[in-house]
Amino acid sequence: MHPVDPPPDGMDASGEGAGEEPAVYLRLYVARSTPNSVRAERNLTAVLASLKHERVLRFLEVIDVFLQPRRAVTEGVIVTPTLIGLRGDKRIVLMGDLADRSQLEGVLAGLSKD
Amino acid sequence: MMNEKASTAQAPSVPRGRTIEKVITGIPGFDEISFGGLPRGRLTAVVGSPGAGKTVFALQTIINRLITLEEPCIFVTFEEPLSRIRSNIASFDWKAEILDNPMFRFVDARLPEQAVMTGAFDIDGLLAGLTALVEESGARNIVFDGIDMLLSSLQDERLERQELLRLGHWISNSDISAIVTVKTFGAGNRDQIRADFLLYMTDCLIVLTETVTATGSSRTIRIAKYRGSGFAGNPVPVVIGSSGIDVVAFKGQRVDYPTFLDRLSSGVPRLDALLNGGYLRGSSTLISGSPGTSKTSLAVSFIAAACARGDRALLVSFDESGSQIVANMSSIGIDLAPHIESGLLSICSFLSGGRSPEQFFVEIRNQFEADRTDCLVIDPISALLKTDYPFSAMICENLLDMAKSRGATVVCTSLLDQASHSIELSASQVSTIADTWLHVSYVARDGERNRALTIIKSRGTGHSNQVRQLVLEASGIDLVDVYVAEGEVLMGSGRAQKEAETERLHVLEQIVAERQRLNRDRQLAEARAQVQAAALELGWKQREADLLTLAEKNRQEVYREAAIERLGLRRATDDLPPADISTTQDILQDQNNASG
Numbered sequence: 001m002h003p004v005d006p007p008p009d010g011m012d013a014s015g016e017g018a019g020e021e022p023a024v025y026l027r028l029y030v031a032r033s034t035p036n037s038v039r040a041e042r043n044l045t046a047v048l049a050s051l052k053h054e055r056v057l058r059f060l061e062v063i064d065v066f067l068q069p070r071r072a073v074t075e076g077v078i079v080t081p082t083l084i085g086l087r088g089d090k091r092i093v094l095m096g097d098l099a100d101r102s103q104l105e106g107v108l109a110g111l112s113k114d
Numbered sequence: 115m116m117n118e119k120a121s122t123a124q125a126p127s128v129p130r131g132r133t134i135e136k137v138i139t140g141i142p143g144f145d146e147i148s149f150g151g152l153p154r155g156r157l158t159a160v161v162g163s164p165g166a167g168k169t170v171f172a173l174q175t176i177i178n179r180l181i182t183l184e185e186p187c188i189f190v191t192f193e194e195p196l197s198r199i200r201s202n203i204a205s206f207d208w209k210a211e212i213l214d215n216p217m218f219r220f221v222d223a224r225l226p227e228q229a230v231m232t233g234a235f236d237i238d239g240l241l242a243g244l245t246a247l248v249e250e251s252g253a254r255n256i257v258f259d260g261i262d263m264l265l266s267s268l269q270d271e272r273l274e275r276q277e278l279l280r281l282g283h284w285i286s287n288s289d290i291s292a293i294v295t296v297k298t299f300g301a302g303n304r305d306q307i308r309a310d311f312l313l314y315m316t317d318c319l320i321v322l323t324e325t326v327t328a329t330g331s332s333r334t335i336r337i338a339k340y341r342g343s344g345f346a347g348n349p350v351p352v353v354i355g356s357s358g359i360d361v362v363a364f365k366g367q368r369v370d371y372p373t374f375l376d377r378l379s380s381g382v383p384r385l386d387a388l389l390n391g392g393y394l395r396g397s398s399t400l401i402s403g404s405p406g407t408s409k410t411s412l413a414v415s416f417i418a419a420a421c422a423r424g425d426r427a428l429l430v431s432f433d434e435s436g437s438q439i440v441a442n443m444s445s446i447g448i449d450l451a452p453h454i455e456s457g458l459l460s461i462c463s464f465l466s467g468g469r470s471p472e473q474f475f476v477e478i479r480n481q482f483e484a485d486r487t488d489c490l491v492i493d494p495i496s497a498l499l500k501t502d503y504p505f506s507a508m509i510c511e512n513l514l515d516m517a518k519s520r521g522a523t524v525v526c527t528s529l530l531d532q533a534s535h536s537i538e539l540s541a542s543q544v545s546t547i548a549d550t551w552l553h554v555s556y557v558a559r560d561g562e563r564n565r566a567l568t569i570i571k572s573r574g575t576g577h578s579n580q581v582r583q584l585v586l587e588a589s590g591i592d593l594v595d596v597y598v599a600e601g602e603v604l605m606g607s608g609r610a611q612k613e614a615e616t617e618r619l620h621v622l623e624q625i626v627a628e629r630q631r632l633n634r635d636r637q638l639a640e641a642r643a644q645v646q647a648a649a650l651e652l653g654w655k656q657r658e659a660d661l662l663t664l665a666e667k668n669r670q671e672v673y674r675e676a677a678i679e680r681l682g683l684r685r686a687t688d689d690l691p692p693a694d695i696s697t698t699q700d701i702l703q704d705q706n707n708a709s710g
Contacts, residue, residue: 031238039233065239069246072239078223078264080239083232093226095267096233103232 023057024087024111029072031065031080039097040081047104056112085111134342137255137291140178141171143361147346148337152293152318156341157285159312161296162322167333167354168295169194171322172257173203174358175293177212185254186217188247190240193260193297196220206358219251223258225267234269237277241284248288256285258294262308265296271307282315317341322352332470334505335361351472351505362472362509371518372396378425378489378523381415381448384582384593389572393550397573398514398524400495403554407565408586409527410434412554413491414443414450415591416525420489421453428487429461430478432497436461447590460485464497471498471509479516490517495526514548549573554584562608567593 028044030037041062048058065072065080075084083094085108092111098104136150145151152158152175160168176187191199196213204210212218223240247253258281265274285292296312299305313319319339325332334349351362377391386392393399393416401409410433417427431439439461440450453459462481464474475498482490492498492513499506517524526548551571556563565584582593 029239031236031242034236034238036234036236037238065242069243073221073243073247076222076226077243078225078240079235079237081235082229082239091228093229094232095225095229096231096235099233103230107230 022088023059024085024108026058026060027075027084027086028060028062029065029075029077029080029082029084030062034080036097037081039099040083043098043101043104044083047098047101047108051105051108054112087111136343137179137183139171139175140182141174141359141361142357143350144335144359147335147350147361148340149344149346152291153340153342154291155286155289156317157282157292157294157315158318158320159294159296159316160320160322161298161309161312163299163324164297166322166324167352167359168297168322169199169202169259170206170354170359171320171335172259172293172295173199174208176255176257177208177218179255180212180215180217184217186219186251187255187257188219188221188244188251188253189257189259190221190223190244191259192223192225192263195222195224205356207356208358217251219247219253221247223264225264231267231269234273237264237280241280244284245288248290254290256290256292258292260297261294262297265308266304271304271311274304274308275311278311278315313339318343323349332472348508349505351470351475351509353470353472353476355473355476360476362475362505362512372521374521378416378423379419380412381417381419382412382591382593385567388569388582388593389550393523393525394573395523396518396521397549398518398526399550399552400526400528400548401552401554402528404556405529407554407556408584408591409554410439410493411443411446411448411586411591412552412567412584413493413525413527414439415448417459417489417491418443418448418450418453420523421450421456421458424458425488426485427453427459427489427491428478428482428485429459430490430492431461431463432465432494435463435465445588446586447588460487471506474498475509475512478513482516482520482522487517487520487522490522490524491526492524493527494529496528499528557581 026044026048028041030041044060048060051058063071065077071077077084079095081095081097083092083098085092085094090111092107094104094107135154136148136152137154138145138151139148160171162168173189176185176189179185180187189199194202200210200213203213213220221244244256248256261281265277268274268277281294294316296308298309316339318337318341321336321338323334323336325334333352333354335352336349337345337347353360353362374395376395377386377389377393378395379386379392380389401412403409410431414429417429420427429439434442436454440454443450450459454461460481462478464477469477478492481487495510495513498509498513514524548571550569550573553568553570555566555568557566565586566581567584568581582595585592585594
């Protein structure tokens with residue numbers, strides 16, 4: 001899985017160096033290429049693409065739990081796919097294949113708002 | 115819970131005819147009903163209502179295995195945080211620090227509360243993480259506690275099945291023994307479907323239930339399925355006590371009980387005589403009877419005799435306190451105090467109610483095993499049989515089973531109340547297990563009540579069908595031979611009366627005999643006298659005859675002399691030579707001859 005817009009190493013969630021607005025960090029935990037995970041990634045990238053016009057910096061990392069199991073455990077990821085979104089102090093968790101686009105957009109919008 | 119002796123007794127066992135490998139749980143009683151524990155490397159599901167004890171069961175199992183088999187384990191929770199689990203087990207006498215043991219890994223798999231469901235998901239992530247953890251820790255046992263929380267968040271039952279299957283596959287591939295606990299409410303469609311599916315896909319399914327009754331709560335455990343193994347499938351009572359879960363079952367591992375040939379004194383010598391020496395060692399005896407018939411005294415006599423021999427005895431009483439029993443027995447000359455002091459005799463008094471029969475069982479069993487009891491008395495065992503409790507008979511069976519497996523000899527008393535048929539019925543159930551059955555009853559006659567002891571059944575001995583009178587005196591208990599007259603058994607003053615009557619008759623008979631004898635003697639004497647008289651008469655007659663003969667002789671002689679004289683006179687003129695005095699007779703003879 002190739003991550004889209006990988007965040008620079010060492011950057012924390014408060015998103016320094018991304019301008020005045022804190023960046024949004026999205027971590028999508030997937031399980032290899034199982035159907036749910038494939039769908040989630042597809043749905044997410046599609047929605048992100050549609051939101052590209054927004055002046056929000058989003059970093060997306062796709063993590064395969066089979067390749068990095070420890071990360072999954074430390075982040076408390078139980079099910080896959082799980083999307084964890086961080087912005088500042090906010091943290092959202094979405095479980096599932098993100099099939100509901102409008103729901104996903106709404107959540108992302110909520111994350112981006114101050 | 116922490117069965118320190120588990121390491122000596124409980125090697126994983128293979129039940130007859132099957133090849134499935136099992137691992138002990140270490141839970142007292144459970145390894146017995148499962149014939150060796152849970153299947154190794156397979157999935158076991160434990161289902162039940164909230165609070166039924168599923169988590170305790172699972173936790174107890176993996177901790178036991180950690181301690182006794184040194185197998186690392188992983189506890190994955192979907193419901194309760196580690197802190198809650200710690201406090202839950204704090205009430206047990208387990209060492210709670212065990213949770214800090216490096217061989218015990220805890221995984222918090224609770225779904226974040228604020229998580230939003232956006233579609234279908236699966237537990238691959240979790241399993242991936244667990245795979246790494248298993249590899250790293252070398253865990254051989256894993257618990258998934260409260261997985262229903264996860265399953266319920268899936269959209270439908272199809273997805274549930276999918277995840278359960280995924281879990282099943284993971285378990286088989288990981289070569290780890292797994293216990294999955296699932297809360298069931300017994301209601302709702304999805305709940306039922308879930309339960310059905312679990313029954314289908316698991317290798318072993320255990321059901322824990324808790325029902326609240328009028329007298330408290332009662333818990334049971336039931337093995338609903340065990341692929342590849344025989345198992346005891348009936349619900350069995352469960353007690354959750356200070357040592358954790360205790361399954362109230364003590365079925366021996368289907369081996370024959372140790373058998374003995376020697377007999378133990380009942381404490382009453384005459385009774386021993388009737389029983390070929392006493393109660394057979396390793397057997398069970400039931401003494402039944404109405405209240406006040408001195409069953410307790412009889413049972414405790416057995417204990418006194420046991421302790422006098424040096425055997426260890428345990429007396430379980432539901433009616434009286436220890437000091438009461440000691441006092442009562444001393445009134446019939448049995449002193450229990452020295453045996454208590456020496457430690458040979460333990461007394462368990464369960465006077466307060468509020469405990470369920472299975473709780474009694476656990477306490478009795480614990481004391482029995484701690485003491486290594488040789489002789490056990492339960493007075494009365496009918497205390498465990500009351501209140502229409504469904505497991506009564508089973509618990510009594512288990513107690514007897516337990517004792518017999520250890521080669522202990524058991525005497526139980528039972529109250530047979532005419533009015534309560536359920537008690538009678540249960541007692542008869544016990545009696546089918548009891549090898550010897552003695553019954554003490556009251557026999558009332560002529561306004562008096564005496565105690566009668568009947569041997570109803572005595573396996574392995576010929577026994578008398580007769581009734582004996584049971585007597586309690588300051589010197590102890592004794593049996594008195596029964597008095598049978600005209601087919602009726604008599605005791606007490608009726609007996610004395612009958613004895614006097616018989617004596618009188620006997621005397622009468624003697625008098626009659628004497629009289630008859632006298633009669634005979636008299637007759638004999640008479641006859642003799644007659645004989646004597648006849649003999650006398652004979653003598654006289656004889657004399658008479660003799661006299662007559664003599665008289666005749668005399669007469670003839672006189673006649674002859676006269677004749678001779680006449681002849682003499684005539685010859686004197688003829689100068690006859692002096693005649694030869696031939697006898698007159700000759701002359702006469704000649705004359706006769708000449709003339710004749």
